[in-house]
Amino acid sequence: MSSVIVAIDGSAASGKGTLAKRLAAHFNYAYLDSGSLYRAIGVAVLRQGGDPSNESQAVAAARTLDISQFTPEDLRTEAAGVAASQVAAIPAVRAAILQFQRDFAHKPPQGKKGVVIDGRDIGTVVCPDAQAKIFVSASLEVRVQRRIKELRAKGEVVIEARVRADLEARDARDSSRSVAPMKPAEDAWQLDTSTLNADEVFDLAKKFVAGKIA
Numbered sequence: 001m002s003s004v005i006v007a008i009d010g011s012a013a014s015g016k017g018t019l020a021k022r023l024a025a026h027f028n029y030a031y032l033d034s035g036s037l038y039r040a041i042g043v044a045v046l047r048q049g050g051d052p053s054n055e056s057q058a059v060a061a062a063r064t065l066d067i068s069q070f071t072p073e074d075l076r077t078e079a080a081g082v083a084a085s086q087v088a089a090i091p092a093v094r095a096a097i098l099q100f101q102r103d104f105a106h107k108p109p110q111g112k113k114g115v116v117i118d119g120r121d122i123g124t125v126v127c128p129d130a131q132a133k134i135f136v137s138a139s140l141e142v143r144v145q146r147r148i149k150e151l152r153a154k155g156e157v158v159i160e161a162r163v164r165a166d167l168e169a170r171d172a173r174d175s176s177r178s179v180a181p182m183k184p185a186e187d188a189w190q191l192d193t194s195t196l197n198a199d200e201v202f203d204l205a206k207k208f209v210a211g212k213i214a
Contacts, residue, residue: 002106004029004114004213007123010136011182012081012170013143013150015193015201019136020118022202023209027116030108034119034126035084037097039075040067042083052086055093062087062096078151078166085170088120091179101126114213120174123185132212134205135184138194143167 006023010016017033024031042052044061052058074080087093101117105127108115117126123133138146144164151158174182184190189208193201 003108003112004132005105005127005130006114006116006132006134006209007127007130007185007188008116008118008134008136009120009123009182009184009188010118010134011138011143011174012085012167013147014136014138015146015198016118016134016136018198019134019201019205020116022198023205024116026202026206027114027209027213028112029114029116030104030110030112032101032104032115032117034101034117034122036075037065037067037100038084038088038093039080040070041065041087041093041097043070043074043080045087046079046083052083053089055090058087058090059092059096062093065097076154078156078163082166082170085173089173089177089179094121094180098126105130120182121180123188124183125180128185132209133185133188134208135188135190136201137190137192140164140167140171142194 006029008016008020021031041058041061044065045052045057048057050057105115105117119126123130123135144160144167147163147167148158148160191201191205
């Protein structure tokens with residue numbers, strides 16, 4: 001294998017993105033938020049006035065995707081998250097970006113010796129050969145409160161019932177889709193962050209990864 005691969009999967013607002021970034025920085029590995037690719041595709045469709053659940057529109061956006069056309073702010077809205085979950089349920093969209101993710105994993109940019117990739121199907125489909133696999137979860141109630149805090153910090157008006165409904169809908173789409181559903185890999189370490197803060201989660205995961213790559 002050409003690089004060390006750390007695959008981090010889990011549900012929305014479980015804390016996997018924060019964890020993945022910190023692990024990448026700690027081990028000096030490259031980082032890829034696979035969700036940002038789906039978010040960009042979804043936003044691209046929305047910008048065209050289209051429907052992210054429309055297969056032809058979503059596939060066209062995936063095949064012509066230029067991630068440089070989106071700012072982090074463009075991709076972190078709640079609308080972008082919902083659109084990402086919709087396009088990610090389309091098999092042809094996943095196929096269109098699968099090779100990009102695998103190339104990134106096996107040939108990290110900037111000469112890095114490893115990568116940390118987070119998403120929904122990294123350990124099961126994208127990189128089943130990853131040395132370290134973590135599946136991050138948290139209770140729905142905890143995730144709702146985390147997402148509300150995140151959105152309010154951005155100055156967005158938040159309706160708790162809507163946040164809850166959006167997370168429930170995304171969980172349902174992500175776990176029930178026919179291709180690459182969200183689920184722990186058989187050899188993944190399952191980490192429930194419901195009662196842990198970010199530092200506690202990082203300390204546990206850091207030790208796990210270190211043990212896997214030693």
